[in-house]
Amino acid sequence: MTRRRVDCFTVARIIDCLSVVRIVDCLTVAGTIDRSAVTSSTNRTAATRRIDCLSIAKGILALLVSFSLLTTPAWAAPASSLGTVVYADRALVGTAPASVGATIFAGDKLSTDPSGSVQVRAGAARLLLSSASTVTFSQDDASPAATLTNGSATFSTANSRAFALHVGSAVIRPNTNQPTIGQVTVLTPKELIVKSTRGSLSIAVEDDVREIPEGAAYRVVLDPNAADPQGPQGAGTKGYGRPPIKAAKSKFIWYVVGVTAVITFLAVREAFESPDRP
DSSP states (O other), rough: OOOHHHHHHHHHHHHHHHHHHHHHHHHHHHHHHHHHHHHHHHHHHHHHHHHHHHHHHHHHHHHHHHHHHHHHHHHHOOOOEEEEEEEEEEEEEEEEETTOEEETTTTTTEEEEEEEEEEEEEEEEEEETTTEEEEEEEEEEEEEEEEEEEEEEEEEESSSSOOOEETTTTEEEEEESSSSEOOOOOOEETTTEEEESSSOOOEEEEEEEEOTTTTTTEEEESTTTTTTOOOOOTTTOOOTOOOBBBTTTTTEEEEEEEHHHHHHHHHHHHHHHHTTOO
């Protein structure tokens, strides 16, 4: 009888132990589930943060790309061309030989040998550079222009804004919108001869602006206080000795030069229209 009671008690204790083990197992599983839930939640939060960071990074990258596309033309736009060489004979663009079809940009320097010449088409204008001459191209209010530093240059234009030629402080350009042909020869840095063989020209030094009518030529001195210079030798310069034309507040003085306008005009027209010089 006593032994049976002991066995029953032992069985009861075993059952109790099994119950405790089950409870512990359940708690362990529950804890594992909780940790898994926490880990999953943490992973979801980290993933969400990564997605947010990627979205922000993509947005910043898109802004940078858009900004670069907008600003690249302003930073890296190539300089626009001013003209094209249409004839070249022993001439240079910078230090390279000039060739037909070469593009001329602002800042380019053209020069010719003592027996060379070069012609450039620039929009509605053409510039013929004679032998032993040098010009540097530029822009005046979006119009082609050039600075003649030595030698002679002849230009033809279709309107008053087609072209401007600088010599020192003087600016020579067409005076009207009619077809115009002008020739400029540099004698010294402050002395030049300006001829108009077709149409009229305008010569300006700051606010001192004057007109050179068709068929006329003037020797211009850019320093009004300079002594009367000696006239250059050669054809087309007779007529020196006439009194200078000088205004009260002039920025330059000029002297009338006698020229044979018809011969000069025919020679210039042949240079611009010759089949050998397209």
